[in-house]
Amino acid sequence: MSNADAVIAALRIEHDRLAGLVPTLTDEQLAGPSGAAEWDLSQVLSHLGSGAEISRGTLQAALDDRPAPGRDSWESVWDRWNAMGRRERADGFLKADESLIELYESLDAKTRETLHVDLGFMPEPVDVAAAGRLRLNELALHSWDVRVAFDEHATLTPESTGQLLPGLAGMLGWIGKPDRLDGRTGVVRVATSAPASVFALRLGDPVSVDHDVPAEPDGTLTLPAEAWVRLVSGRLGPRHTPAAVTTTGAVDLDVLRAVFPGY
Missing domain, CATH: 3.30.1050.10 (SCP2 sterol-binding domain)
Structure with a gap:
């Protein structure tokens, strides 16, 4: 398994773990506290959903060999997600994150090894493994923020831990x-x-x-x-x-x- 393969597999595991929980949450639970001190659960999911949408647009731009969306585009995405209701954020996260991971999973072996992605905030484009690992850092930690609201002993997955540890x-x-x-x-x-x-x-x-x-x-x-x-x-x-x-x-x-x- 290549570095990119392992990162993409970890992204899928994290998504599926949340996808089993989020649809069960009540409106009251979505308004409740999360592991992120300043956000309720819906705000954590909004952050993950908007991040998935931006990440997908950036990855697709690299695949199409065109400039990546810039900050103006990011801000319009953030504004739209911030204006959503709590249930809309939860449902939207599931769709946006699934769409991002499906795009990663669709990459063939050559593309996973050779494609470079302009993230818009790094000094230079990064490879697929690095781009996916940055998203994994966000998804794994904020997944914990959601899950810890219901399990104070929640932990990170072994797959995410193994991918995130070297980059710290x-x-x-x-x-x-x-x-x-x-x-x-x-x-x-x-x-x-x-x-x-x-x-x-x-x-x-x-x-x-x-x-x-x-x-x-x-x-x-x-x-x-x-x-x-x-x-x-x-x-x-x-x-x-x-x-x-x-x-x-x-x-x-x-x-x-x-x-x-x-x-």
Whole structure:
């Protein structure tokens, strides 16, 4: 299975998981809180639906060898979705996301390897695997925002975790907030399971990770890989932290939650 194949398969799994839940939600539930603090469930689905529509337009433009839709087009999509009622957002998400994933699934092997997609916000076009992985990051995390409203022990799928984990290193300089450390610095040895990995989390300005793990770190963090993805995306609050998550040394989970407030 190629990188693009694995990403597209993970997108399908995430979609089908939500597609089994969303049609069962009542109007009251759609108006209820989600894992995204400032959005109700329908607003999370609106964000996912508008994102699917924009992503599909961008992918189709690449296939047609024409310029990708720009910000003016994105804003008109956002405005239309924001104006929808809650039930319309839920139904619209299912259709828009299915349409996007079907387009990804329709790509033949050569196209999956050779096509480059201009996303409109990256320095240069990216390959299909990278474009799909960016969408997977959005879909997997916001899927969790929906599912956690009904299951406080909700987790990310193994397929999404495996695809998202390697790319987090390049994002920490953006999502980490070193000002929350109040001038403190430190190196934490992080060990994940499922999949297993060991790396150094460097708390400073900027926040970063690498594989140069010191023999005597300032602290340790041991956790499932999916919990690491949720931690750095601001989704590992006390109610949603597995018992397998442990810390030692100078840096505890409260500090790490402050450094990674979410996005």
